[in-house]
Amino acid sequence: MLSMKNVSKVFKTDLVETHALRDFNLEVNEGEFVAVTGPSGSGKTTFLNIAGLLEGFTHGDYFLDGINVSNLSDNKSATIRNEKIGFIFQGFNLIPDLNLAENIEVPLRYRGFNAKERQRRVQEALEQVGLASRLKHLPTQLSGGQQQRVAIARALAGEPRFLLADEPTGNLDSLMARQVMELLENINQAGTTIIMVTHDPELARRAQRNIQIVDGQVCDFTMYHQGYRHVSDINAATDIDKLVANADR
Amino acid sequence: MFFYYVDLAWRSIKKTPVLSLLMVLAISIGIGITITTLNVYKMMSFNPAGERSDELNAVQLWSQGPDSWDEFNSLVTYQDVMNLRNNTLPKRQAAMFRTGMAVQTEDANFAPILESIRVTDSDFFKLFDVPFLYGSVWDKSVDTEPAYQVVINDKLNQKLFAGQNSVGKVIYLNRKPYQVVGVIEAWDPKPKYYDPTNGAFNDTDQIFVPFSLTPIEEFDIWGNTSGWKFETMNSYSDRLNSEKVWLLYWVELPNKDAVASYRSWLSNYVAEQKALGRFTDTKSAADSVKVSDVATWLEYNHVVPEDNKILVGLSVLFLSVCLVNILGLMLTKFLKRAPEVGVRRAIGASRGQIFAQYMVEVGMIGLFGGLLGLAWAYASLYGLSAQFEVSKGLTHLSASMWIITPSIAVGTALLAGLYPAWVVCRTKPSVYLKSQ
Numbered sequence: 204m205l206s207m208k209n210v211s212k213v214f215k216t217d218l219v220e221t222h223a224l225r226d227f228n229l230e231v232n233e234g235e236f237v238a239v240t241g242p243s244g245s246g247k248t249t250f251l252n253i254a255g256l257l258e259g260f261t262h263g264d265y266f267l268d269g270i271n272v273s274n275l276s277d278n279k280s281a282t283i284r285n286e287k288i289g290f291i292f293q294g295f296n297l298i299p300d301l302n303l304a305e306n307i308e309v310p311l312r313y314r315g316f317n318a319k320e321r322q323r324r325v326q327e328a329l330e331q332v333g334l335a336s337r338l339k340h341l342p343t344q345l346s347g348g349q350q351q352r353v354a355i356a357r358a359l360a361g362e363p364r365f366l367l368a369d370e371p372t373g374n375l376d377s378l379m380a381r382q383v384m385e386l387l388e389n390i391n392q393a394g395t396t397i398i399m400v401t402h403d404p405e406l407a408r409r410a411q412r413n414i415q416i417v418d419g420q421v422c423d424f425t426m427y428h429q430g431y432r433h434v435s436d437i438n439a440a441t442d443i444d445k446l447v448a449n450a451d452r
Numbered sequence: 453m454f455f456y457y458v459d460l461a462w463r464s465i466k467k468t469p470v471l472s473l474l475m476v477l478a479i480s481i482g483i484g485i486t487i488t489t490l491n492v493y494k495m496m497s498f499n500p501a502g503e504r505s506d507e508l509n510a511v512q513l514w515s516q517g518p519d520s521w522d523e524f525n526s527l528v529t530y531q532d533v534m535n536l537r538n539n540t541l542p543k544r545q546a547a548m549f550r551t552g553m554a555v556q557t558e559d560a561n562f563a564p565i566l567e568s569i570r571v572t573d574s575d576f577f578k579l580f581d582v583p584f585l586y587g588s589v590w591d592k593s594v595d596t597e598p599a600y601q602v603v604i605n606d607k608l609n610q611k612l613f614a615g616q617n618s619v620g621k622v623i624y625l626n627r628k629p630y631q632v633v634g635v636i637e638a639w640d641p642k643p644k645y646y647d648p649t650n651g652a653f654n655d656t657d658q659i660f661v662p663f664s665l666t667p668i669e670e671f672d673i674w675g676n677t678s679g680w681k682f683e684t685m686n687s688y689s690d691r692l693n694s695e696k697v698w699l700l701y702w703v704e705l706p707n708k709d710a711v712a713s714y715r716s717w718l719s720n721y722v723a724e725q726k727a728l729g730r731f732t733d734t735k736s737a738a739d740s741v742k743v744s745d746v747a748t749w750l751e752y753n754h755v756v757p758e759d760n761k762i763l764v765g766l767s768v769l770f771l772s773v774c775l776v777n778i779l780g781l782m783l784t785k786f787l788k789r790a791p792e793v794g795v796r797r798a799i800g801a802s803r804g805q806i807f808a809q810y811m812v813e814v815g816m817i818g819l820f821g822g823l824l825g826l827a828w829a830y831a832s833l834y835g836l837s838a839q840f841e842v843s844k845g846l847t848h849l850s851a852s853m854w855i856i857t858p859s860i861a862v863g864t865a866l867l868a869g870l871y872p873a874w875v876v877c878r879t880k881p882s883v884y885l886k887s888q
Contacts, residue, residue: 248882252882255798257797257798257880257882257885258880258882277803278802278804281797281800281802281803281805282800282802284798284800285799285800285801290798290799292885296791296794296795296798296885297795298792298795298796300463300464300467309796309799310799310800312453312456313796313799313800313802313805314800357799358799361800369885
């Protein structure tokens with residue numbers, strides 16, 4: 204489903220080179236629910252941006268749904284984002300001037316669906332997140348949890364192959380966070396692959412697989428917990444137990 | 453998607469009404485001023501002869517003596533006109549000048565009115581494609597055998613005969629009875645190319661009488677008379693035989709060969725006149741004749757003054773300044789919405805779609821600016837007309853301007869919006885998604 208091989212991302216300024224990702228390797232299978240954790244500045248968001256084709260990368264190969272997306276044009280990237288990927292952000296990122304239905308149909312419009320098809324999908328997506336009655340409400344008229352559910356509905360309306368969620372519960376209280384997490388689990392159970400960046404260890408534990416990113420490299424803890432103690436391409440100087448402690452923190 | 457973009461543009465405009473209004477105002481003022489000057493320029497530089505511009509030619513002769521005028525006069529002498537009329541080479545030809553007389557009808561209650569009158573030949577009407585409502589022009593024979601016949605226009609016919617077919621009726625010009633033989637339809641070419649010497653943008657004449665009556669009726673001249681030497685004028689006959697220039701002469705020459713032949717004939721004519729002691733300047737006979745088509749004629753008579761061209765240039769410059777201001781305002785407005793663009797890009801909008809969305813918004817602002825600019829232009833022209841007694845022909849907002857104005861406004865706004873829309877469509881979504 205998603206395969207990154209030796210992906211590196213270097214941010215350059217006149218004075219400094221920052222390696223956000225270095226020889227990053229990751230395989231995510233169809234239908235998986237993967238939680239990505241790691242300390243601030245470790246490269247989680249950069250990984251998510253690259254995974255979502257929002258940013259390019261410096262070296263390596265990235266295959267998404269069997270397509271090599273390493274050097275895609277802007278138009279092609281936009282099409283793949285629109286058709287295959289759903290995004291959920293910490294800050295919801297709903298467009299404040301548009302009501303819920305209009306927000307949800309934005310990606311559908313770019314995809315060229317007709318009004319009838321858009322309406323059907325909007326209705327279905329809102330029903331799925333339990334907000335079908337709030338069709339005409341503006342985002343500001345909803346609570347944070349409801350807004351995030353609308354964002355999820357927007358991501359789902361296009362029936363994406365996988366969802367990328369960046370701290371989806373970061374701005375929510377624990378009750379709301381739990382509801383959103385349950386929603387994501389339901390979506391995953393329906394077959395959608397989910398990659399979720401989170402700082403919340405409790406949420407991370409609910410995912411099928413945990414990935415720790417440290418210094419721009421990945422460590423697969425599911426395998427670690429299974430006793431393999433395998434760390435893919437991790438910096439030799441890094442103590443694996445510190446990483447575990449970090450992940451559980 | 454276009455209508456979706458229009459909807460988004462309208463929402464965006466409503467969301468920032470002050471900024472949007474500023475942009476619309478800036479465009480409208482720039483457009484209003486440009487269109488006002490452009491309209492005046494267009495009206496002045498219009499060639500009403502259209503396709504016949506090359507066929508219709510005005511004749512000018514260098515009849516002056518040495519050390520007098522240093523350019524061709526637009527007018528010619530009566531004796532030259534009478535000689536030129538003998539040539540049958542032109543398909544049609546007409547001499548003309550402007551006079552004025554008191555007009556009366558047989559209705560005793562009708563108060564006399566003073567009207568401008570064109571004294572001309574029968575060919576005038578076909579030369580300049582004058583449409584007839586009733587009747588026709590006087591017979592060709594009247595050009596040589598004078599008859600008291602008259603052609604009036606529809607406007608005067610309304611005034612004198614309530615718009616009825618007045619052919620056969622009589623009107624009195626300076627108390628002399630003239631029989632109406634034709635009524636022409638509304639006809640008001642602007643500029644009045646057949647006689648720019650009497651105000652190129654004045655209204656056309658309402659009455660036309662045969663030129664052959666000139667020596668009999670001794671019509672006053674309501675136009676320019678110029679002389680390059682002193683000549684005693686004791687009688688109208690003295691005027692007719694003088695070197696004074698006061699008549700216009702037009703010929704219809706169907707092609708370039710005909711023009712060349714006619715020019716050659718004119719050169720011979722001037723040579724003959726030189727032999728008779730006229731045309732005393734040292735200029736050669738060939739150089740003493742000028743046959744100008746309508747476009748050349750209008751240019752020669754400075755129908756569009758140089759100042760007007762400069763004014764158009766300045767107004768375009770002013771519009772450019774407005775556009776630079778709009779560019780700045782748009783950049784501010786669009787960059788403020790970069791986070792929203794980031795979201796749209798993330799969920800599938802291509803750069804092209806974002807660019808199109810913002811260009812539609814820019815176009816919409818341009819359209820509003822254009823419509824308001826049209827109102828400014830209309831008001832400015834109305835003000836010019838009311839305050840400065842400028843000819844209505846010049847201050848009339850031409851039909852094409854109703855299309856041209858919004859088009860220019862939208863076009864220039866799109867030009868100003870190119871850079872801001874380009875900048876915003878290149879927004880990196882990842883920069884804004886986290887920070888929102």
